[in-house]
Amino acid sequence: xxxxxxxxxxxxxxxxxxxxxxxxxxxxxxxxxxxxxxxxxxxxxxxxxxxxxxxxxxxxxxxxxxxxxxxxxxxxxxxxxxxxxxxxxxxxxxxxxxxxxxxxxxxxxxxxxxxxxxxxxxxxxxxxxxxxxxxxxxxxxxxxxxxxxxxxxxxxxxxxxxxxxxxxxxxxxxxxxxxxxxxxxxxxxxxxxxxxxxxxxxxxxxxxxxxxxxxxxxxxxxxxxxxxxxxxxxxxxxxxxxxxxxxxxxxxxxxxxxxxxxxxxxxxxxxxxxxxxxxxxxxxxxxxxxxxxxxxxxxxxxxxxxxxxxxxxxxxxxxxxxxx
Amino acid sequence: xxxxxxxxxxxxxxxxxxxxxxxxxxxxxxxxxxxxxxxxxxxxxxxxxxxxxxxxxxxxxxxxxxxxxxxxxxxxxxxxxxxxxxxxxxxxxxxxxxxxxxxxxxxxxxxxxxxxxxxxxxxxxxxxxxxxxxxxxxxxxxxxxxxxxxxxxxxxxxxxxxxxxxxxxxxxxxxxxxxxxxxxxxxxxxxxxxxxxxxxxxxxxxxxxxxxxxxxxxxxxxxxxxxxxxxxxxxxxxxxxxxxxxxxxxxxxxxxxxxxxxxxxxxxxxxxxxxxxxxxxxxxxxxxxxxxxxxxxxxxxxxxxxxxxxxxxxxxxxxxxxxxxxxxxxxxxxxxxxxxxxxxxxxxxxxxxxxxxxxxxxxxxxxxxxxxxxxxxxxxxxxxxxxxxxxxxxxxxxxxxxxxxxxxxxxxxxxxxxxxxxxxxxxxxxxxxxxxxxxxxxxxxxxxxxxxxxxxxxxxxxxxxxxxxxxxxxxxxxxxxxxxxxxxxxxxxxxxxxxxxxxxxxxxxx
Ligand SMILES: Nc1ncnc2c1ncn2[C@@H]1O[C@H](COP(=O)(O)OP(=O)(O)OP(=O)(O)O)[C@@H](O)[C@H]1O
Ligand SMILES: [Mg+2]
Numbered sequence: 001x002x003x004x005x006x007x008x009x010x011x012x013x014x015x016x017x018x019x020x021x022x023x024x025x026x027x028x029x030x031x032x033x034x035x036x037x038x039x040x041x042x043x044x045x046x047x048x049x050x051x052x053x054x055x056x057x058x059x060x061x062x063x064x065x066x067x068x069x070x071x072x073x074x075x076x077x078x079x080x081x082x083x084x085x086x087x088x089x090x091x092x093x094x095x096x097x098x099x100x101x102x103x104x105x106x107x108x109x110x111x112x113x114x115x116x117x118x119x120x121x122x123x124x125x126x127x128x129x130x131x132x133x134x135x136x137x138x139x140x141x142x143x144x145x146x147x148x149x150x151x152x153x154x155x156x157x158x159x160x161x162x163x164x165x166x167x168x169x170x171x172x173x174x175x176x177x178x179x180x181x182x183x184x185x186x187x188x189x190x191x192x193x194x195x196x197x198x199x200x201x202x203x204x205x206x207x208x209x210x211x212x213x214x215x216x217x218x219x220x221x222x223x224x225x226x227x228x229x230x231x232x233x234x235x236x237x238x239x240x241x242x243x244x245x246x247x248x249x250x251x252x253x254x255x256x257x258x259x260x261x262x263x264x265x266x267x268x269x270x271x272x273x274x275x276x277x278x279x280x281x282x283x284x285x286x287x288x289x290x291x292x293x294x295x296x297x298x299x300x301x302x303x304x305x306x307x308x309x310x311x312x313x314x315x316x317x318x319x320x321x322x323x324x
Numbered sequence: 325x326x327x328x329x330x331x332x333x334x335x336x337x338x339x340x341x342x343x344x345x346x347x348x349x350x351x352x353x354x355x356x357x358x359x360x361x362x363x364x365x366x367x368x369x370x371x372x373x374x375x376x377x378x379x380x381x382x383x384x385x386x387x388x389x390x391x392x393x394x395x396x397x398x399x400x401x402x403x404x405x406x407x408x409x410x411x412x413x414x415x416x417x418x419x420x421x422x423x424x425x426x427x428x429x430x431x432x433x434x435x436x437x438x439x440x441x442x443x444x445x446x447x448x449x450x451x452x453x454x455x456x457x458x459x460x461x462x463x464x465x466x467x468x469x470x471x472x473x474x475x476x477x478x479x480x481x482x483x484x485x486x487x488x489x490x491x492x493x494x495x496x497x498x499x500x501x502x503x504x505x506x507x508x509x510x511x512x513x514x515x516x517x518x519x520x521x522x523x524x525x526x527x528x529x530x531x532x533x534x535x536x537x538x539x540x541x542x543x544x545x546x547x548x549x550x551x552x553x554x555x556x557x558x559x560x561x562x563x564x565x566x567x568x569x570x571x572x573x574x575x576x577x578x579x580x581x582x583x584x585x586x587x588x589x590x591x592x593x594x595x596x597x598x599x600x601x602x603x604x605x606x607x608x609x610x611x612x613x614x615x616x617x618x619x620x621x622x623x624x625x626x627x628x629x630x631x632x633x634x635x636x637x638x639x640x641x642x643x644x645x646x647x648x649x650x651x652x653x654x655x656x657x658x659x660x661x662x663x664x665x666x667x668x669x670x671x672x673x674x675x676x677x678x679x680x681x682x683x684x685x686x687x688x689x690x691x692x693x694x695x696x697x698x699x700x701x702x703x704x705x706x707x708x709x710x711x712x713x714x715x716x717x718x719x720x721x722x723x724x725x726x727x728x729x730x731x732x733x734x735x736x737x738x739x740x741x742x743x744x745x746x747x748x749x750x751x752x753x754x755x756x757x758x759x760x761x762x763x764x765x766x767x768x769x770x771x772x773x774x775x776x777x778x779x780x781x782x783x784x785x786x787x788x789x790x791x792x793x794x795x796x797x798x799x800x801x802x803x804x805x806x807x808x809x810x811x812x813x814x815x816x817x818x819x820x821x822x823x824x825x826x827x828x829x830x831x832x833x834x
Contacts, residue, residue, distance in 0.1 A: 189705055189706060190701070190704040190705055190706065191697045191698050191701040191704055191705075191706055192704065194690075194697050194706060195697065198683060198694055198697075201683040201685060201686060202682075202683055202684075204679065204680055205679075205680055205681065205682065205683055205694075207642075207661075207662060208640075208642060208662050208672065208674060208680055208681075209662070209666070209694050209695045209748075210661075210662050210663040210665075210666035210667075210695075212663060268683070268685070268686075269685070
């Protein structure tokens with residue numbers, strides 16, 4: 001009886017952590033049946049290439065969500081940092097253009113985090129505040145560019161970020177994967193990462209055991225801002241040009257991927273493995289919809305429905321495990 | 325077995341004598357049998373006590389009766405009708421109400437909203453009549469001796485106050501069967517007396533109550549019949565007056581316990597480790613000064629609302645103080661946050677384990693290591709092997725009942741959760757250990773072991789500030805006691821002078 005129970009418990013854990021992986025595999029199988037051009041090396045690298053921008057955004061945002069807050073400002077942060085990276089290049093050179101953009105991304109995170117921690121904001125507050133920030137940064141991006149696109153860089157190494165390959169593997173994918181690995185190790189294996197989890201699980205308890213809650217909250221936003229800047233580089237390098245609205249909807253797509261991957265919105269749960277699975281699921285769905293020829297408006301409808309469904313599942317899961 | 329049967333089975337009685345019949349209930353969780361073939365027969369208008377070690381299955385039975393968990397097998401009859409497919413809502417409709425061991429209040433709502441949650445609608449009315457509800461809530465709270473603005477948010481209440489709200493809520497249903505799972509765990513004698521008066525009144529109205537407590541004196545005071553649980557089984561049930569205290573303890577923990585409290589050897593304390601001067605907190609604490617010596621156990625006694633918790637929270641830097649100086653080992657220190665306090669080797673075990681003490685969805689291991697995560701890391705990386713070793717040691721030292729150190733806190737019994745809170749601070753090895761209700765919900769046997777532990781800590785030169793609503797235990801193990809009343813110190817007593825009556829008098833402001 002005991003053994004049977006233990007096996008049940010074990011299967012349950014496996015089931016919990018791998019349902020979304022299973023969903024991904026089923027999706028891939030489905031897509032390959034629907035279209036024989038899906039499961040080709042070229043299309044698969046294509047998917048990765050497409051998701052690397054949103055993927056980087058989602059990785060950074062995962063830190064914030066695990067820490068118990070939201071960062072909805074990332075969409076326009078991607079736009080702004082992309083614009084800066086491109087338009088500053090003729091003036092200060094590639095290195096400094098990128099460095100400044102990165103600093104801007106991190107600073108946006110710093111501002112977000114500082115505002116939220118200084119008012120002792122709740123998770124809901126963080127949603128609204130960063131949402132406000134989304135609008136502000138979007139406006140700044142429009143003001144800087146006067147609403148026009150910025151023509152691309154002629155620096156080969158910059159373009160390499162978005163279009164280059166190392167061997168057969170696109171550099172942007174390597175950038176995404178390497179970031180993911182480093183960030184995953186940081187959050188799951190280090191004391192700082194663990195403190196972010198404790199903060200997300202219950203910031204009151206975390207405070208009372210001496211964790212610098214404000215510090216860690218700000219750090220998560222800074223990481224999110226930095227990853228948005230990286231996404232900005234990849235995006236502008238790939239299409240070789242920056243537009244003030246290039247990042248629109250990225251925050252929405254990233255949240256969708258995170259929730260679909262199974263990171264609980266309450267905070268203190270899940271790892272970046274969830275994020276990666278969620279990003280790939282969304283990537284496969286987009287790609288499949290493109291191949292089948294679904295219009296971009298209709299794709300948005302589908303993605304919106306997926307987000308709503310994923311949130312419902314997340315809440316239901318809590319309901320079942322919740323009160324004791 | 326035959327002897328038990330005589331007392332247990334309804335033979336000879338007419339069936340309708342029993343309001344509640346629990347027959348052969350079994351409930352298994354992964355890795356544990358929480359209830360093993362439990363049968364109880366509870367008469368109408370009876371106050372039925374349940375006692376048992378931490379993790380014996382008491383709360384699980386309550387949750388099954390209220391439809392929170394489903395039993396694997398067995399039957400429940402209420403008023404002769406079998407209860408099947410029970411949910412909390414149905415249980416409520418059948419005339420049951422419950423005080424959960426872990427509170428179930430919505431912290432962002434007011435006291436009266438919490439009391440009447442889900443029941444705000446009235447016949448022929450669209451809008452809620454708050455005046456009526458608030459008045460009713462006030463009356464309910466007053467009946468248990470507690471006057472308070474019922475529009476206050478629950479998040480601003482202390483644990484004892486939350487407990488009062490839970491009790492008022494359970495009373496508000498006009499239920500015929502009330503399940504009380506450790507309602508007295510954080511109440512002091514004064515509030516307890518009121519609660520008992522209410523229970524007596526309910527009894528006269530033929531309302532049946534199941535009363536769970538680890539304080540055996542209470543059981544003898546109010547329970548007509550008492551059942552003893554051990555490892556998920558009922559080991560004995562009979563009229564409470566036929567039990568002796570020792571017999572209950574013996575049947576609960578499987579061995580005899582000679583004394584309730586270990587002996588405390590008197591030492592001369594000279595070195596001052598903590599000195600608090602003229603501490604004040606807005607609306608709570610008024611100019612409090614005291615000191616703590618090395619190796620001393622300083623008890624703080626006071627009624628609910630006397631400012632005990634606020635005082636220690638302010639010392640620990642968890643709440644703001646208006647004024648006051650704190651000296652650690654003779655040096656003036658500014659403690660602005662818990663982090664500052666922890667750096668000075670001060671620990672605060674908070675009274676509210678769910679809200680302030682535990683990461684309830686995390687494992688035992690992650691909770692225990694939470695206070696020392698930096699210490700068990702090398703160049704940032706957590707030594708997870710060491711983390712497990714420390715957790716395992718704490719589990720065996722404190723006899724925490726669990727399936728493994730990876731079990732989530734949510735699945736532990738209340739008393740075992742409390743032991744984890746204790747463990748997480750013990751592993752951080754503080755010099756000054758402030759304990760606010762450390763034995764809350766802990767069984768008789770384990771309490772003794774905690775007192776022994778406190779003794780051995782002080783022998784190693786640590787100092788303890790000990791707060792408990794259970795005045796007897798503070799009196800028994802403290803070297804010195806200060807009594808708080810209305811945010812001020814209203815008396816200080818050395819060990820030799822400690823007397824229950826005298827201290828109670830000071831606690832109620834005389
Ligand atoms: N949801 C759950 N999942 C798994 N195990 C559980 C769950 N709830 C309780 N248990 C286990 O069942 C046993 C009985 O727990 P229960 O809460 O009924 O104890 P209790 O008698 O109320 O103890 P205490 O005096 O500490 O409150 C314990 O071993 C506990 O770990
Ligand atoms: Mg219990």
